[in-house]
Amino acid sequence: MKSNDVIVDEDVSIEKLNNQELLSYYREIEAFLKMVDEELKKTDVGDDNE
Amino acid sequence: MIMSKKIEQYKELLEVLPRTNVKNSREYKKKALVMKQEMQEQREKALKEIKKRYLGIIVEGNSEIELLNDYLNKSEKKLVFLNQYNDSYEKTGLNEVLNDLRKFYKNDLFQVNNDIRISLEIFNTALVTLTEKDFNYGKEVETYMTEFFKLNNKNLEKLQETFDNLYWKCPNLFEYINICLRHLYSKNKKAFEKYCSNQIKGTDLSKEEEHYKYIYSKYLQQENSDIKILQDKFLEGELDIKEYEDSKVSKLKSSILLKEEENDDQINNILKLSYSLYEYKKYLEFKSILEKVKNIYLDKSNKSLTKSLLKKIKKSEKRIKKLNKKIRFRKFLFKSRAKTEKFYNKINTNLLELKDLYKEYDDAKFKEIIATRLSDNSTLLDALKIVSSYKIDFGKLLKEENEEITNQEIDDKLKELKEFILYPNNNIINNITISDNSDIVTIILDKYKLMNINITGEQLEDTNIDSLISLVNKVLVNHYINSSNQSFEKINDACELKKVLDSNGL
Numbered sequence: 001m002k003s004n005d006v007i008v009d010e011d012v013s014i015e016k017l018n019n020q021e022l023l024s025y026y027r028e029i030e031a032f033l034k035m036v037d038e039e040l041k042k043t044d045v046g047d048d049n050e
Numbered sequence: 051m052i053m054s055k056k057i058e059q060y061k062e063l064l065e066v067l068p069r070t071n072v073k074n075s076r077e078y079k080k081k082a083l084v085m086k087q088e089m090q091e092q093r094e095k096a097l098k099e100i101k102k103r104y105l106g107i108i109v110e111g112n113s114e115i116e117l118l119n120d121y122l123n124k125s126e127k128k129l130v131f132l133n134q135y136n137d138s139y140e141k142t143g144l145n146e147v148l149n150d151l152r153k154f155y156k157n158d159l160f161q162v163n164n165d166i167r168i169s170l171e172i173f174n175t176a177l178v179t180l181t182e183k184d185f186n187y188g189k190e191v192e193t194y195m196t197e198f199f200k201l202n203n204k205n206l207e208k209l210q211e212t213f214d215n216l217y218w219k220c221p222n223l224f225e226y227i228n229i230c231l232r233h234l235y236s237k238n239k240k241a242f243e244k245y246c247s248n249q250i251k252g253t254d255l256s257k258e259e260e261h262y263k264y265i266y267s268k269y270l271q272q273e274n275s276d277i278k279i280l281q282d283k284f285l286e287g288e289l290d291i292k293e294y295e296d297s298k299v300s301k302l303k304s305s306i307l308l309k310e311e312e313n314d315d316q317i318n319n320i321l322k323l324s325y326s327l328y329e330y331k332k333y334l335e336f337k338s339i340l341e342k343v344k345n346i347y348l349d350k351s352n353k354s355l356t357k358s359l360l361k362k363i364k365k366s367e368k369r370i371k372k373l374n375k376k377i378r379f380r381k382f383l384f385k386s387r388a389k390t391e392k393f394y395n396k397i398n399t400n401l402l403e404l405k406d407l408y409k410e411y412d413d414a415k416f417k418e419i420i421a422t423r424l425s426d427n428s429t430l431l432d433a434l435k436i437v438s439s440y441k442i443d444f445g446k447l448l449k450e451e452n453e454e455i456t457n458q459e460i461d462d463k464l465k466e467l468k469e470f471i472l473y474p475n476n477n478i479i480n481n482i483t484i485s486d487n488s489d490i491v492t493i494i495l496d497k498y499k500l501m502n503i504n505i506t507g508e509q510l511e512d513t514n515i516d517s518l519i520s521l522v523n524k525v526l527v528n529h530y531i532n533s534s535n536q537s538f539e540k541i542n543d544a545c546e547l548k549k550v551l552d553s554n555g556l
Contacts, residue, residue: 014099019543022103025054026096026550029089032057036086039064045079046072 104547118269138242154224176245187230190220267474277534299528325475352421355414416443430479
């Protein structure tokens, strides 16, 4: 994390972000969700009903 | 850069959580799903905000532009009836329907019957009601049209059987119906002319045209500079906002300006240049057609072509009328069928002759109009007006250059030509006469040099003119955005916000 990064869920709410920041935040969430889905696919939990 | 601390933490956590066995993998999954759920909620929140921002940036539509467009569409219909080079045959569109019918072999039976139906409707609009009795151009025409009227425009597919029975006896059936309709038009021409003049009662051609151009000019001005229209072009991806920003456009502008001037004067001159470029580009598109028209005009033999043909047509039609009279008389007296058949055969011989005569007449009419209505003082615009008034002949001229051209392409080209003719900012084609051999490129270059604009003959060549038009448009669009309440930054944001909304189907 760099010193000039805006920390959205701590410093400011999304309403306060400018358009480019909002888009960047949205893209970050998208990338995270994609990553979680990929990791979940890779996670072997055996038979869920066990 | 914007960062979500939570996402960072979650990522770190997921990286260190073990997945070495089923038990801890399940724990991993549980935690990951909680994070996913939370971030999905954050995404929804962000999307809602994106939509709000997007709607806050985009500008509302300009309703005046639609009103202007409505006016133009209505006025165009009026201008058809005011056309000074057409008579009611072309004005009512009967020429086009009958031309399609003549080329029946290019369509299916449904389309052919539809053409007959449309032509009967055109007669009806001119207050001429036709019945099967009017179609006495041979036995087969009589039979087919009697069936046609019996069906009263419903279930025309039932004519298939009648057609099958008649076609082998008379392969020219539809051409004869076509000739008969042409004869019926000539017979009722007065009613057609009356109908056409009623459409434009109290309208003055030059005033209507002037007013049309005034509205068209207003329309173009708004269409080119309206910020909503421009914004939509960027939003739809038709234009790329980065190409229109000040840093890029100032270089383009300098490349065509001889010296810096007050911005308003510069823009005004560049706007005029855009008009001339459009006009010259269109002129290049129709240059070869103009050459063909000039050649027709210069051939003095084209001045008197139709008179003798019309005489022959009348004579042949008279003969058919006489033969029909004889047939009716024989039928009335129940005379021998063999001799009646002989009269029918004679009618068919006349119809074959008429078929060629009408074809010849149509070609001759176009040439004669050019040769007699144009003079050395006529402008290029006058010549183009005649060509645009005769769609079928215009199509033939295009086919001389490109045999493969489709009917749709001819229609599109005609639409383009008509738009060009009515373009309110024309200055070249309405001033240069058909006998004038001036170098148009030099005229344009000299004119704009006086306005401090430096363009070259090479830039006006047909392979380069689009680049120059694009350059000029960029300068103008940049000016229109800078003069509006919208900024490049906002339009750029709106484009990116829209992309996110589109990808989420919002």
